[in-house]
Amino acid sequence: MIDYRKATVPVWTLATGDVRVPAVAGDGPMTAERLGELRSVLAVLADEPIATLEVHPLPGKLDRSRGIPLDAVSPLAQHLSQLVTQTVRNSSAAATATAAGENLYRMVVPAKFAAQFGQGMVRPMAAKGVTGGIYGSLVNSTGIVANASFVPVGKAAAAGAVGGAGATVGVAAAGSAALTVAAPLVLMAVAVGVSAHADHKREQVIGHITELLEQLHEEKLDEEHSELDGCRDAIDKATAILLDQGKLGVSLGLDSAVHAINTALGAADRRLARWQSALDKLPDGEAVEIGTLTKSFPGVDEQGGPFRAHLELASLAIALKRRVIVLQAVEHAQSDSGNPFEAFARALKRDQQRLDELESSIAGVLLRLSALELARPSGLRPVFTPGEVDRLMRATHRIHQLGDGVTTESRTTDVAIEIARSRDGSLVVFPALSA
DSSP states (O other), rough: OOOOOEEEEEEEEESSOOOOOOOOSSSSOOHHHHHHHHHHHHHOOSSSOEEEEEEEEESSOOOGGSEEEEEESHHHHHHHHHHHHHTTTTOOOHHHHHHSSEEEEEEEEOHHHHHGGGSSSOOOOBOTTTTBBBBOOHHOHHHHHOEEEEEOOOOOOOOOOSSSSTTTOOOOOOOOOTTEEHHHHHHHHHHHHHHHHHHHHHHHHHHHHHHHHHHOHHHHHHHHHHHHHHTTHHHHHOOOOOTOOOOGGGOOHHHHOOOOHHHHHHHHHHHHHHEEEEEHHSTTTOEEEEHHHHHTTTTTTTSSSSHHHHHHHHHHHHHHHHHHHHHHHHHHHHOTTHHHHHHHHHHHHHHHHHHHHHHHHHHHHHHHHHOEEEOOOOOSSOOOHHHHHHHHHHHHHHHHHTTOOOOOOOOOOOOEEEEOOOOOOOOEOOOEOOO
């Protein structure tokens, strides 16, 4: 049993470029709060992204199915092994912490640079089986960070400089003794973590939409769903190839997958425009009859209906597109050996803005719907049956629920990527978190 209150956590300060910053880290142990302050200061002082990498004991119970596995010869695994090997010689804390060969690494990229990935790329992850719950830091083992002592790790044994995806770890020309150049390590960790996050979102949507379509028996919606779900195989293969630093080929079928995803996004755009137009036509400040609302939003008053299926299809298309964008960004970054992190961030930011806008607009529609007041059906009868009253009450409750869980917060937070490393050097990279 590990007593995390007495745990010593080594921390590397990783630069993605050759930068100079004041020696603000110091050599003594830090609290979690002090480490957070250090990240903020480094983000302000440096023009290049500076991440921190912590190494913790591997938790006994770990759901590895949520992450993306990488073998020991993958670029990310090799870069991580190289960093550890070159620094443990000069750091007793790092040597002790990594001696067992099994650890949980936690990389945090400050909000200033995480914004380059886009506002909607990384959000809190819903915890399975917990209503309203989210995954916390260190795969839901929160006591580690709260009570540990963080100790800065000294420089890596200098063996190279910043470069392309195959560059070695080197020492930055910085005032801080703990600053190490590791652009490829940061790039690959962020790429895999963001890809895992997008895939986890896709899995959540798939389960929900399958249940909805089984109830609806809508052939056209089933076809849309099948085309989107069929894209996964090509995306998974492309992810494996790129993260092993290979080249994408036509035989993967990624082009046809992207076409299917873009077609689904086009359908989502058209439906969104119709929804917005229908809401704009409603009289301001007046109650709306259910019949009027269901003409533009079929099934909105039901537990499952075409409108809710359209929402889930849009979410699925967005989740798949986000994963494709990460693949395209990695490919672009690996082709730019001069500065892979900047190339990666540019590609991500440029292509994902449309998705952020689409998600934000859909969230706006849901919030407007949830705020509507429903009117009793008009008719000649002055009295309504208990069944009609019950239907109105249920419809009101379900429509008001549409606003639950809608995220309108656009403020970017630090991004955390957690990596489980086994004795054989293989890794499992978990979905990136809003730290």
